[in-house]
Structure formats: structure tokens, C-alpha cells
Amino acid sequence: MWTLRTAERSDFDALYQLDQQCFEPGIAYSRVELMAFLSHPHSLSLLAESTSGALIGFIIAEVRRKGEMRIGHIVTIDVAEAMRRKGLGRALMFAVERRMREVGIARVRLEVAADNLGAQAFYEEEAYERIGRIQGYYLGRVDAFVMEKKLE
């Protein structure tokens, strides 16, 4: 099993290492980008630890303003390879969406690489729907699908 808690700046190195393992070079966040997301006052960062205290997954989300509206945005979700397909991704999404609801967010968006079929299947399972496509979003050559979920 695992426990979820808010990610702190002191977790940074472990989060960075896991992100490097989850994404190919150029798509994984740089140290500067990851630190900026973690430190942003409007970001929500949760991590999952195994019973031995090892980092096994995390999610970073933030609230963005779009005109009068505030929209939740999933920046990244990373689950350690050995821990996948055990419900941890779902637990991280559930926890972040619950926090978003608590602060009055009604919809959540994210981008996913057009070639990341596993993540697309995961998000569809989590009731996210495709609402757009951004050409060359990743490295100027891989398109992204924009997906959205309306929170109840």
C-alpha cells in the first residue's frame, strides 16, 4: 500500500529522479521547470510513498486563470514503473481532483502526447475527454491532445 501527502521542496531530488525515469529526455521536466511548478503558490503537489518511505508516484496540478474562469490543470502525473496498474495513478488523480473541488474548480485540463497511448487510456478511464490537439507541442514534433474533465 501507500500513503499520500503534500510534496515539499525537500522532496525535490526524488521527484526529479522519478520524472527523469518516467519521460524521455527533452520531455521530462528540467530541474528549473520542476522547481518552478513545485514552488508556485497555486500549485497542488501530492506524492505517494511506499510503506518503506520510498517515493513511488506524484502528481502536480495547478490552477490557471482563463478570463473570469479558473481551470485546474494537471501538469504531470508520474508513477514508478514497478508500481503501475495497481490503482496508484487513479488514487493520485482522485486526491487532486478532490482538492480542486474544495477550492471551487469546475473543470480540469491536461495535455498528453499523441504517442502516449497508455496515458491516454488512463485519462479516458478517469473520464477525461479529448477537446483539442496542439501540433508539435512536445519538442516541436509530437502533437498533444488536450483533454478535459468537468468535476461534479
Ligand SMILES: CC(C)(COP(=O)(O)OP(=O)(O)OC[C@H]1O[C@@H](n2cnc3c(N)ncnc32)[C@H](O)[C@@H]1OP(=O)(O)O)[C@@H](O)C(=O)NCCC(=O)NCCS
Ligand atoms: C499514466 C500513469 C500515471 C498511470 O498510472 P497507474 O498507476 O499505472 O494507473 P492505474 O493503475 O491507476 O490505472 C487505472 C486504469 O487506467 C487504465 N490504464 C492505466 N495505464 C494504462 C495503460 N498503460 N494502458 C491501458 N490502460 C491503462 C486502466 O483502465 C487502469 O485500470 P486497470 O489496471 O484495472 O485496467 C502511469 O502509467 C505513468 O506514470 N506513466 C508514465 C508517465 C506518464 O505518461 N504520465 C502521463 C503524462 S501525460
